[in-house]
Amino acid sequence: MNKNLVGIAAFLLAAFVLVPVVIAATGRWDLYYTLTSVALLAIGSAGVWLTFYIGRINIGQGAYALMGGYVSAVLMTKVGFSFWATLPLAGLFCAGISVLIGLPILRLRGVYFAMITLVLTEVTRLAALALPVTNGAKGITSIPLPGSLSVFGITLIPDFATMANPKLGFYLLAATLMVLSYVVLWRIVSSRLGHLCRSLQQNEELAASIGVNTAYLRVLTYAISSFFGGLAGAVFVAISQSIYPSSFAVADSVNFMLYCFVGGLGYVTGPMLGTFVLYFGWDLLSIAKQYQLLVYSSLMIAMMLVLPNGLLSLFDRKGGKK
Amino acid sequence: MEQILANGLYLGAQYALIALGLTLIFSLMNVLNFAHGQMYVFGGFVTYTVVAQWGLPFIVGLVASAVILAVMGALIEKFLFRPVIRKSKRDESTMLLAAGIAFFLDAVILLLFGEKQRGVPKIVDGVFNWDMRLIMPYDRILIGVLAIALIVGFIALMQYTKAGRAMRALAQDRMAAQLMGVDVDRYSMIGFALGALLAGLVGGLLVTITGINLGMGGPTSVKAFMMIMIGGAGVISGAIAGGFILGMMESIGLTVLAAYGDITYLAIFASLMVFLAFRPQGLMGKPWG
Secondary structure, eight states: OHHHHHHHHHHHHIIIIIHHHHHHHHTOTHHHHHHHHHHHHHHHHHHHHHHHHTTOOOOOHHHHHHHHHHHHHHIIIIIOOOHHHHHHHHHHHHHHHHHHHHHHHTTOOHHHHHHHHHHHHHHHHHHHHHOGGGTGGGOBOOOOOOOOEEETTEEEEOOGGGOSOHHHHHHHHHHHHHHHHHHHHHHHHHSHHHHHHHHHHHOHHHHHHTTOOHHHHHHHHHHHHHHHHHHHHHHHHHHHSOBOTTSSOHHHHHHHHHHHHHHOTTOTTHHHHHHHHHHHHHHHGGGGGGGHHHHHHHHHHHHHHHOTTOTTHHHHHHHHHO | OHHHHHHHHHHHHHHHHHHHHHHHHHHHHOOOOTTHHHHHHHHHHHHHIIIIITOOOHHHHHHHHHHHHHHHHHHHIIIIIHHHHHHOSSTTHHHHHHHHHHHHHHHHHHHHHOSSOBOOOOSSOOEEEETTTEEEEHHHHHHHHHHHHHHHHHHHHHHHSHHHHHHHHHHHOHHHHHHTTOOHHHHHHHHHHHHHHHHHHHHHHHTTTTOBOGGGHHHHHHHHHHHHHHHOTTOHHHHHHHHHHHHHHHHHHHHHGGGGOSOHHHHHHHHHHHHHHHOTTOTTOSTTO
């Protein structure tokens, strides 16, 4: 436990102090964008990971990211809400929708569930194209930057438009949200709810037979998972100040799932690591120019052959030997 | 009305052929082949290269697509899926592998064939016109008939040959099939090759009508998933039924719902959700009974 605490403290120090200092020293401001994306995608994959935790393969997180993004964008531009109000609303909207969708589809398992969530992603994109409120293929653009947030007259977060460096602001926002999400995730996993989820993962019938309310649990975890997705989507919209139906497509949904796999499904920090490795790996591989995707996918396939249980299973083996 | 039905039949035959390959691979190895759409696109590009660039007859292109995709499928099964299935703790690992292969094929297609939309010249000219009630170009009719012939051929193969019998046994119970002396590894490979071959064939057929481009892989996979969800995964009759039902729904939806904008797939998805709430395993969903 002590070792864990040191690790967490080191991580927080690295994320909130070291990264800004190093970036300021080297002048690689573009890294902020990469790191912010990593943090946000990690929030989304935290949700996917949670659905893996109840034994469901979720390839529909892109759908909720897109929904969350649109909810935030529409509320900001058409209703005039502040960004900070839309953030939780986007998450809650996604959670609500996911309850409606989840009630029928969570009865499915394995490949069936995977397929229908993938279809959901594509359908959400089509819905975004067709519905009048989303402005179709043209998308919603020139969304204002987040304003200031103050509680009881004390300004907690200054207006992003007046910030000297909004990139840093966004990075800190994304990193904070990511840390909070993973704290929530860790709490869920180590609570009674986590134990119940593990029982679902192993054998749903058996769990139901000893009095676990499986239907309720499934929908609850799926809703939490979608909340994360919506949150990530809403912040993405604030950063890019625009959203299009193609902002999150099938490939993004698949990526969310891959991040979880690569990190390792048995570890809470797995999706975070997976997102970091894959996203940074993709960026680094841009030196390979047109062969980027080829090298990236080859590496992914090779990793699957060597480490089929995720990157963090490396540490597992060491622990086993001791 | 006749027009809608004919369009639906034509679309359904294509779709059924795609779904058959996917469901075959799924039933034999319990692998959801994400790369199916990409295999389809690859097949289309092979036909395009042979027919439009080398100027050979269409049938040569079709055969070339089939052979190349079958070899590709066999190699993918032998060197990628087999070791991963053997080693990993969870079934889902094969999904990551399949997704990786999908990306890989995308990259290969991009490098080999480029990102432009490609098509081949019409193989048959002329339009069938029945009193303005049913209008259909001859090449569409030909492709539709070919697709149905291929479906019939596939069913015959599964029903009446030794390999087909072995694969059906494998799908029912892998262990029992092995105990009865079925060479499991060999027939898994053949099955995967056959599934990939079907994807390649559809690609080759459709390149003559809709053309082909790099971005078609993902949406095609999504459609194929919908079909086998309607019909039930791992069931041949289910895949065929799912293909024709989706083709019909798309054809009807595009006509009836045209006034409300592009919401056909939204409507199909919504009805699919309702349907799955009552019948999660699809129309005929039980493993190959």
